[in-house]
Amino acid sequence: MEDLLARARAGIRRPGPAQAHRAQQSGALLVDIRPAAQRAAEGGIPGSLVIERNVLEWRLDPTGSHRIPEATGYDLEVIVVCSEGYASSLAAASLRELGLHRATDLDGGFVGWAAAGLPTRPGT
Numbered sequence: 526m527e528d529l530l531a532r533a534r535a536g537i538r539r540p541g542p543a544q545a546h547r548a549q550q551s552g553a554l555l556v557d558i559r560p561a562a563q564r565a566a567e568g569g570i571p572g573s574l575v576i577e578r579n580v581l582e583w584r585l586d587p588t589g590s591h592r593i594p595e596a597t598g599y600d601l602e603v604i605v606v607c608s609e610g611y612a613s614s615l616a617a618a619s620l621r622e623l624g625l626h627r628a629t630d631l632d633g634g635f636v637g638w639a640a641a642g643l644p645t646r647p648g649t
Contacts, residue, residue: 530614549573585623606631
């Protein structure tokens with residue numbers, strides 16, 4: 526598994542919480558892929574899009590029939606968020622394979638974001 530993770534992260538810039546927050550404020554999409562139960566327990570990031578992992582590629586493919594309105598093109602800046610920054614690396618790699626060449630993930634995940642004191646919303 527460590528080899529797979531290393532390949533997924535090879536050659537990409539993984540922003541930390543402060544960098545991801547600035548990118549979000551500049552128009553990047555923060556995409557939370559955590560399951561509903563995890564979001565309920567941990568909380569969320571205001572302004573992030575919730576797209577659970579099992580439908581991520583379907584929703585972000587700019588040419589797909591199941592895309593979300595925000596999926597405007599392959600140049601879209603997407604920062605994938607999971608709990609601690611592991612599953613999100615694999616998800617971002619999958620998005621890059623789809624053609625979203627600017628897809629990356631949040632180093633440290635939601636846990637790192639919250640620990641940095643950045644805005645969160647309570648879980649439901």
